[in-house]
Amino acid sequence: MVGALSGAALAILFAPRSGRETRELLSEKLRETAERSRRLGEQAVEKGREVAEDAGGYLDRQRDALERKRDRLAAAVEAGRQAFKDEKGNT
Numbered sequence: 001m002v003g004a005l006s007g008a009a010l011a012i013l014f015a016p017r018s019g020r021e022t023r024e025l026l027s028e029k030l031r032e033t034a035e036r037s038r039r040l041g042e043q044a045v046e047k048g049r050e051v052a053e054d055a056g057g058y059l060d061r062q063r064d065a066l067e068r069k070r071d072r073l074a075a076a077v078e079a080g081r082q083a084f085k086d087e088k089g090n091t
Contacts, residue, residue, distance in 0.1 A: 005029075005033055008029060009026060009029075
């Protein structure tokens, strides 16, 4: 983008136009480039927000899954302890 802007500026500067026309043209091109950059920046920010939201949702789902697995493991360990106590009491 910088290269294209530099090339356009040089082409305008060396074009056979009056100084006033050249300054007006340069000013217009700079405004267009600034507007394009602003739009791209806004799009980048929006995309960043979307990615952050998606990542947050993914992390929440993984956290929930991990908690469910932890609960099942704790229940299995407790069942094993109880089965051990019951078997120990029978012998």
